[in-house]
Each structure stands twice: as structure tokens, then as C-alpha cells.
Amino acid sequence: MKFRASELPLTPLSLKDTISIRTGDWKYVEPFYEEKLSPCISACPVGTDVTSCIALLAKEEFQEAAKLWKESNPFPGVCGRVCPRFCERECLRQHLGGSITIHLLERFIGDLNVDIQNKSQKTGKKMAVIGSGPAGLSCAYHLSRKGYKVTLFEKEKLLGGLLRAIPSYRLPPQIVDKEIEGILKQGIDIEINKESGKDFSLEELKQQFDAICIATGLKERKLNIRGTELFNVWSGREFLKLNNDIQNKKITVIGGGDTAIDAARVALRKGSEVFVFYRRRREDMPANPYEVEEAIEEGVNIKYLSEPLRIEKCSSFLRLFLKKKADENSEFFIDTDGVVMAVGEEREMLNNEIKDTFLCGDILTQKGTVSHAIGSGKETASLIHKYFFGEETSITLPAVVESEDLNLDYFKEEYPPEEKKRDMSQRIKDFDEIYQGLTREEVIIKEATRCFGCGKCSGCDNCYVFCPDAAIFKQDGKYIIDYDHCKGCGICMEECPRGVISMRRTEK
Amino acid sequence: MKKLLTGNYAASYGAILSRAEVISAYPITPQTQIVEKLSTMVAEGKLDAEFINVESERSALAVCMGASATGARAFTATSAQGLALMHELLHWAAGARLPLVLVNVNRAMAPGWTVWCDENDSLSQRDTGWIQLYCESNQEVLDTVIQAYKIAEKTMLPVMICMDGIFLSHTQEVVDLPEQEKVDRFLSPYKPPFSLDTSSPHALGSLTPPHVYFEFRYKLQQAMDEAQAEIEKTGKEFGNTFGRDYGLLDEYLLNEAEIIIVALGTVCGTCRVAIDRLNEKGNKVGMLRIRTFRPLPKKKIIESLKDVKKVIIIDRNISYGHHGILHEEIKSAFYRKLNIPLFGFIAGLGGRDITPEDIEQMVNYTLKHEESDTDILWWGVNK
Numbered sequence A: 001m002k003f004r005a006s007e008l009p010l011t012p013l014s015l016k017d018t019i020s021i022r023t024g025d026w027k028y029v030e031p032f033y034e035e036k037l038s039p040c041i042s043a044c045p046v047g048t049d050v051t052s053c054i055a056l057l058a059k060e061e062f063q064e065a066a067k068l069w070k071e072s073n074p075f076p077g078v079c080g081r082v083c084p085r086f087c088e089r090e091c092l093r094q095h096l097g098g099s100i101t102i103h104l105l106e107r108f109i110g111d112l113n114v115d116i117q118n119k120s121q122k123t124g125k126k127m128a129v130i131g132s133g134p135a136g137l138s139c140a141y142h143l144s145r146k147g148y149k150v151t152l153f154e155k156e157k158l159l160g161g162l163l164r165a166i167p168s169y170r171l172p173p174q175i176v177d178k179e180i181e182g183i184l185k186q187g188i189d190i191e192i193n194k195e196s197g198k199d200f201s202l203e204e205l206k207q208q209f210d211a212i213c214i215a216t217g218l219k220e221r222k223l224n225i226r227g228t229e230l231f232n233v234w235s236g237r238e239f240l241k242l243n244n245d246i247q248n249k250k251i252t253v254i255g256g257g258d259t260a261i262d263a264a265r266v267a268l269r270k271g272s273e274v275f276v277f278y279r280r281r282r283e284d285m286p287a288n289p290y291e292v293e294e295a296i297e298e299g300v301n302i303k304y305l306s307e308p309l310r311i312e313k314c315s316s317f318l319r320l321f322l323k324k325k326a327d328e329n330s331e332f333f334i335d336t337d338g339v340v341m342a343v344g345e346e347r348e349m350l351n352n353e354i355k356d357t358f359l360c361g362d363i364l365t366q367k368g369t370v371s372h373a374i375g376s377g378k379e380t381a382s383l384i385h386k387y388f389f390g391e392e393t394s395i396t397l398p399a400v401v402e403s404e405d406l407n408l409d410y411f412k413e414e415y416p417p418e419e420k421k422r423d424m425s426q427r428i429k430d431f432d433e434i435y436q437g438l439t440r441e442e443v444i445i446k447e448a449t450r451c452f453g454c455g456k457c458s459g460c461d462n463c464y465v466f467c468p469d470a471a472i473f474k475q476d477g478k479y480i481i482d483y484d485h486c487k488g489c490g491i492c493m494e495e496c497p498r499g500v501i502s503m504r505r506t507e508k
Numbered sequence B: 001m002k003k004l005l006t007g008n009y010a011a012s013y014g015a016i017l018s019r020a021e022v023i024s025a026y027p028i029t030p031q032t033q034i035v036e037k038l039s040t041m042v043a044e045g046k047l048d049a050e051f052i053n054v055e056s057e058r059s060a061l062a063v064c065m066g067a068s069a070t071g072a073r074a075f076t077a078t079s080a081q082g083l084a085l086m087h088e089l090l091h092w093a094a095g096a097r098l099p100l101v102l103v104n105v106n107r108a109m110a111p112g113w114t115v116w117c118d119e120n121d122s123l124s125q126r127d128t129g130w131i132q133l134y135c136e137s138n139q140e141v142l143d144t145v146i147q148a149y150k151i152a153e154k155t156m157l158p159v160m161i162c163m164d165g166i167f168l169s170h171t172q173e174v175v176d177l178p179e180q181e182k183v184d185r186f187l188s189p190y191k192p193p194f195s196l197d198t199s200s201p202h203a204l205g206s207l208t209p210p211h212v213y214f215e216f217r218y219k220l221q222q223a224m225d226e227a228q229a230e231i232e233k234t235g236k237e238f239g240n241t242f243g244r245d246y247g248l249l250d251e252y253l254l255n256e257a258e259i260i261i262v263a264l265g266t267v268c269g270t271c272r273v274a275i276d277r278l279n280e281k282g283n284k285v286g287m288l289r290i291r292t293f294r295p296l297p298k299k300k301i302i303e304s305l306k307d308v309k310k311v312i313i314i315d316r317n318i319s320y321g322h323h324g325i326l327h328e329e330i331k332s333a334f335y336r337k338l339n340i341p342l343f344g345f346i347a348g349l350g351g352r353d354i355t356p357e358d359i360e361q362m363v364n365y366t367l368k369h370e371e372s373d374t375d376i377l378w379w380g381v382n383k
Helices: A039-043 A050-058 A062-072 A076-082 A086-090 A092-096 A102-111 A134-145 A161-165 A173-184 A202-208 A236-241 A258-269 A289-298 A370-389 A440-450 A462-466 A491-495 B007-017 B032-043 B057-069 B080-085 B087-095 B138-155 B180-186 B210-242 B267-280 B298-305 B325-334 B356-368
Strands: A029-033 A126-130 A149-153 A188-191 A211-214 A233-235 A250-254 A273-277 A301-303 A306-313 A318-324 A332-336 A338-341 A357-359 A472-475 A478-481 A501-505 B002-006 B022-025 B050-053 B074-078 B101-106 B131-134 B159-164 B172-176 B249-252 B259-263 B285-290 B292-294 B310-315 B342-347 B377-379
Touching: A029 A478, A039 A050, A039 A086, A050 A062, A050 A102, A050 A440, A062 A076, A062 A102, A076 A102, A076 A173, A076 A370, A086 A102, A102 A173, A102 A440, A126 A134, A126 A202, A134 A149, A134 A161, A134 A173, A134 A188, A134 A211, A134 A370, A161 A173, A161 A236, A173 A188, A202 A211, A211 A370, A233 A236, A236 A258, A236 A338, A250 A258, A250 A332, A258 A273, A258 A289, A258 A338, A273 A332, A289 A301, A318 A338, A357 A370, A462 A472, A462 A491, A491 A501, B002 B007, B002 B138, B007 B032, B007 B101, B007 B138, B007 B159, B007 B172, B022 B032, B022 B057, B032 B050, B032 B074, B057 B074, B057 B080, B057 B087, B074 B080, B080 B087, B087 B210, B101 B138, B131 B138, B131 B210, B138 B159, B138 B172, B138 B180, B138 B210, B180 B210, B210 B292, B249 B267, B249 B298, B259 B267, B259 B298, B259 B325, B259 B356, B267 B285, B267 B356, B285 B298, B298 B325, B310 B325, B310 B356, B325 B342, B342 B356, B356 B377
Parallel strands: A126 A149, A126 A211, A149 A188, A211 A357, A233 A338, A250 A273, A250 A338, A273 A301, B022 B050, B022 B074, B074 B101, B101 B159, B131 B159, B259 B285, B259 B310, B310 B342, B342 B377
Antiparallel strands: A029 A501, A306 A318, A318 A332, A472 A478, B002 B172, B131 B292, B249 B285
């Protein structure tokens, strides 16, 4: 090859540096940063940004954590105590030491009693919310925070609906009082002792308000057997409201839901001997499994696969006849001083033809948990806002992090702290709360820092450090991918502990 | 047919046109595209070859060696740490006299982690018994792959073709793709003198006590010596067929030069431009590109450099504790033959650029000095 440079076709000639050569342009896949939904958020009926709140707790920014929590859920103190913990069932920490005890962190947040300000602009719209259970309160709260003038109607003297039926050993009433107070501070008018259909009609409300939201919940289901009208035969809710002493009595509960277990444990605490009859198996019980376990621990006798037939009045007691499930010839009876029928709830027939009327809570969803009610209230508030102002409230949700998205090599196996629990011999004597929550130190040092923060970038620099092509750089605290030099090897995605980086096909 | 190709794809087409039968490699930047292209061609049925995926470069070379021992034409490619991982088998392949072709895309050795170019990776495999050919352009990469099979199969020595990573591997140039028919005429199918066959099992590379081992090594060196002529002959023959001549060395404006730059790889392209500029100003500078590093064509080098006043060596590499590797080679070639001052520059390690201005300044330094001030003339390093 004997020729002059000027005669050559373009030869490799270095003039600046090889950075100008786009070594990444042959890739067919490329990484991108995509924060994802953590499984806990995805599972939460309220959709609370759990991981962000926990990250704030870990940084000891308690006020901020509480404010962020209350942006979506004004009831952390309540939910931290009574929610069935859908989040914890999905928590990916369970593969490395045990799920984060999110309910305890939530409870901690609730007990901080942090108020949040309502800085909304007035919309000029007036809303009536009927029913002050968790759904109605949540809906009123969120509407108020969107700038609506809300009036809340409650048939009872006390606000709270079914929250008031939860025994105080699970949910002390002052917790409910405090959080309702926080909700009312958003600027909500209340009308107590006002029952729809009795004290006012929907049509009347329609005259005064731009729209109505009905959150009156479900009514208790009745058993269609003989003897339910007898004295000392109560529905679950009736029994839980009773103030009378039932010491040294024998109480029989029919049912297997939360109300049945609540009734049984209340009766026990009042000094009675308690039997629960449930028509299916233990694993079929809708009640929280850990509460069933505690009830048994405390001395509640539970019999499964038993169906009630009738109740008969004997001289000074009642005789409840039952049979074994699917066995017609197995009739047996139990003599008892009282029968509690906690056999679930059902929807009332409702005239929802009225214009500008919305529903939320159990009446709409029939999900039956406080958390679902709160979530439904929030969702309906958004829906109402969209109805009036057409504002887009639904967004495309990001993907949910799955366990294979994480890189567990970057986390240590760590166990949750054990929550202090009152001793059995003590706790069955009174109605004081059983669980004691976590201390400040347990929250910061152990539990909050144990959270993986699935799907959220923590700025750990792994992508930046591991990129073999130096194609990731940092700018204003963010990572930027230099696609001209990224070859799509996927190492950043692999090494991201939290599943924040995804791969996509390149457009060619 | 002319195509705009990167150095990597030029290597792939070289292997395709040479009808490589077994290809095995492990991905490593900046080499990956070479075998990616080949695997695509195999997958699409456009190349009749076995593409064998492996878990490491060491296995890739082992696969190629096994294939070659059965009489197949084998091809692999790698870079830097990948070549280092092959080290043990590099010795084995040469000792077993397997005519493999390996393309090494030169990349600096880590750490610090890098994907950019210098030549320490292949130059530090100098003594493994492989023929080493260094390319300057993408056309040369393609042409050299085809020639390499011919040289390898003639000498029964493995050939390593080296190209500068990123500079060639990722830069597109116009490359003339020879017609398959012509290539087939130039490079006939590999007919091994012996091969492994399941119907007549043999073991290769078995125990060699002192009374035979020595002779194997003597023959290996003999083959290396003879390879010089073979490389030259093949390059000429290639020129006759395809119109592009290649030799052991590549001379640029040597005749009247007083200062000659000796280098290898892509820096030579930059040298041509710098030399043109220098000579326009009345200087007399030329270049000797070392295309064939092993076997080192010592006689030819002496012949080319015997009349010059000073020799500049640009090394994009270093033998730690000594100086540039090419510098050392030239110095040893000179022993008791030539007594010309050598100016050994070390430049461009880890992909740092060497521009025409850099080379002009190196020449200016050389013009002003009778002898080099130091053993190593570090160029562009922040000390």
C-alpha cells in the first residue's frame, strides 16, 4: 500500500477523541429509568405511597412522613391497628427476614397526631355526604381538600360509623376521635342525629347541594331461623353496643367474620364463657387469622362446620339447636344465656336514580374492611371532581415490582422487631389496647431502614459504578444514560437493587 | 461490491468469505459485533457454520481448537481481558500447530475498567507462538482475515489479527467486499495433514519427555521463520487477485527520509497525515508500519531503516519496568547492525487520542535532539 494520505479514502485519523464514536448505536435493547409501584402500594386499598413514607421515617423526617401519609389516608392511627395488612402480604422483604411491619409504621405515623393544612382553592361546589363511617369521612376529607364545601350527615350522635363498633382493645376510641378531629379541621360541616329518609330526604338535599354522596354502608344480615326475636338474642352490632354486665354468663356467637370474633372477645372480657359456631372450616373464616388465633388463646371456644337450626326459650336460658354441616341427622344443642348472630352484611335496596348522586364505601364495593372504605371514599371524591371539572384523575399506573426485579444481593437478611403485646392473663380482664406499637428507635433503626424501597431510586450509584461503558452520568442528583455509548448490556438493570431500571427494544 | 463497514463487520465478512466452519466466542466490548454478526448470519442460514455459544473466552478458544483439530476452519474473536483469559490455550494452540484465526480488537487492560484502545493486550501475548498481524484500516482487516487462513494453513501456525478497538472496530469506512468466487479461488478448502476422527481415535498433545519436546519447539521456531516468506507471498498473491498488495511491513515515503516513524495500528493513519504536513514544510519524514509483529521481520526492518538519521517509535503500549514494547523490538533488531538514535514515545494509552499535531510535535522534538533525553518519552501524560 504505497500511496499518499491525500490519495487515500478516509483513513482512521484521530482529530479529537473516540468519544465522538457512537459505540452504542448497534444495540437492540436499552435500559431506561422507570420508577415502579411497590407491591405494598399496589396492594393498598387506599393507594398510599408507603415506600416514600417509610423512606422519610428512616431519615427521621416524621412530620413529612405523616403529612405524606395523610395526603391519601387521614386514618393512619386507625388503619395501623385494624387494617388486615394487604400490603404486608405482598411485601418483598418476606423473602429476606420477613415482611416490613407496615401496620406498625402506619400506627406510629398516626400516633404522631400531625395535622395537615387544607390549602385547596374553593371550587364553589357544595357537597352532602351521608354517613360518617370511614368511607363517608374519607370522601368528605378528600372532597374538602379539593375545595368543596362539604356537609356530613350522620344518624348517630357520634361520628365514625362502624369505627365505633370496633372494640377498644383493638382500637381505642380516642384514636378515632383524634383522627376524625383532624378530618373535620379540613373545614367540614357536620349534621349529627340526622338520618336519611327520616330527618331529610335525598330530594331535599338535592335542593341545597350540588351533589350527594351516599356512604351509609351495609345492613346486618339476619338469620332466617326460629327464635331470633327472643330476648337476649342480638345482632353482632347490637351486642357490641351493649353496655350491660354479662359476667358469669355463657354467650354463644354464630358467625366467623371480624364482628363475630369481636363479639366473642368482648363477651370474654365481660367475664363470660364464650362459644363460637361457624358453618365452615377455620381456614374459611373471613376474620383476621391472627385475631382468631388470639381469641382461641384467650379462651374462646370455636366449633367449625356447625349450622344453626333454631333457638328455643327454656326457663332461664336459651337453647340453640345446631347440626353438623351436610349431615341432616346430627342435630345437637347448646344451652346459653345469650346468642349473638354475626352472620355478615348485605346491601339495602337503594334508589340511585337520583341525578348527581354518588356512592362510596361498602354500599358500593361490599369489601367490608375499613381500608377499602377509606380507599373507596377517596376514589369517589376523585370521581366527583372529575364529574364536575373533567380533570383527569386516572393516570396510567406504572408496573408493579416483582421479586425477580430486585437484586437481593444488596440486602441483608433482617428480621422485624417484635411488637410488645400485653400479657394474656392481664389483657382479658379489661378493654385496654393489646398491642403497644413500636418505639421511636425501633421505627428508625430497625423497621424503616429494613424497607427495600421497591421500585424507587435511592441514588445508590450502582448503575453509575457498574456501567462498563461509562455511559451513565449524574446530573443534578439524577442519572442520565448516554445512549450514544450505552450498548444495551443490561448490567445496570441487573445491579439495580430496587428494580428501577427496565429494558426496552430500541427503535430502529 | 463496496460497502460502508466498521472494522468489526469487516472482520465478520472476512470470516464469512473465508468460509469459517466453526465459530465460537464470548462477547466483550469492543469485539462483540464481530461474532454477533456471524451468529446472525448462521441463524439466518446465510453462513454454513456451527456457531457454538460458550461461557468464557477460554472455552471459546478451546472449542475452536477442538474444531480445528478435526480439520474444520475455526474462527474466534476477543479483546483485552478475554484474550488474557485465553492465555494458557494460546500457548496450546500454537504448540499443537492448529491453524486458527483469531481477531483481537485491541483494548486496554483493566483496571481501571476501560473499553478503549491500547495494544498491551495482544503485545503481551507476544511469546505464545502466534503470528501477529496489525491492521491500519477496515479494508485491511477484511483482507487480512482471508490471507490469515492461507498463511495459517500453510505454516500450521495460529494467526492473531489485531485492530485498534473503537478506532477501527467502531468506525465505518468504505470496504471493498471481494466476490466469494474469487476468494474461493484464492483460498482453497482446508486440507489438514492429519485430523481427529472418531473412527480412528487419537490423542493430541500428549506427554513429551525431554528427548522430544525440544525438537517440537525448534520446529515451531522454524515455522515462524518460514512464515515470513509465506506472509509476503500470500500478500503479493492477494494483490494479484484482488488488486491490493500486502507485505510484512508497510513503508510510507521511506526513500528520502531522514527521520522514520515506526509504529503499528491506527496511529499509522494519523502519521501519514502528519508526515505529509511535515514534508510540505521541507522535512524529510517517513514511516515504517510494522504489519507483521510476529514473526518479526528483522532483516527487512534493518533494510528499511539503514539510511536514516533518527528513528521515532510510537508505542501505544508499555512493558512495565522497561519501556515501549515496539521500542524494545526495534532496539533488539538493531543490535550490532545499526547504530541510529531511537526516540521511544509512549502515547495514547487507554484510548487517549494521538492527533496529527501530536506527531508533528514528536518529530519536532526529535529534530531538536541528538539523542532522546530519557528512555521513555511520555507523550501527553499529566505527570
